[in-house]
Amino acid sequence: MYKRAFKNFFTSISNLPFMIDFMEILMTNRYATKDRLCELMRRRTQVEAQIAALEARRRLSQKKDENRLKWILGNLVFDRLSAEPELAAVVRRDLPERLTQRDRDRKLWQILFPDTQGGRS
Structure with a gap:
């Protein structure tokens, strides 16, 4: 019974404008979902690049700190x-x-x- 009512509703010519609107909503949501997914992937790539840049900056800072300590210790040894x-x-x-x-x-x-x-x- 429900199948027949559902089929009649979607095949009825009087419901054609609703069907067109419904299909547009479905298509828009499909593309919107795809666009949203692409946006999220692009954002993830940006975040990963920012994390990599921060890690590189941290490693460089750490290397500079180590070099500074070596220089200070070298001066200390040389002076003493x-x-x-x-x-x-x-x-x-x-x-x-x-x-x-x-x-x-x-x-x-x-x-x-x-x-x-x-x-x-």
């Missing part, structure tokens, strides 16, 4: 080297293996310890 014999012994023991050939060519060891010839080669 002549006053602290234990520190000088550690530097004399560990620094030569960290020196590159370029460092040796620039005679950095002799600048640091003018009284010695050049550490390990």
Whole structure:
């Protein structure tokens, strides 16, 4: 009974304007949903790009902080080297293996310890 009433309603010519309006609403909603989905996908891409940019900025800031600490510690060690014999012994023991050939060519060891010839080669 309901099937027949439903079928009669949608096949009746008197309901044709309603049917056209109904179909337009369905089509509009379908396209609106598709447009909304596209908008959401575009927005998600933007948010992901913003997150990636923030993470890159955070990593750069962290790297700058680490470099600053290394510079400060290096200055501290350099300034205290002549006053602290234990520190000088550690530097004399560990620094030569960290020196590159370029460092040796620039005679950095002799600048640091003018009284010695050049550490390990």
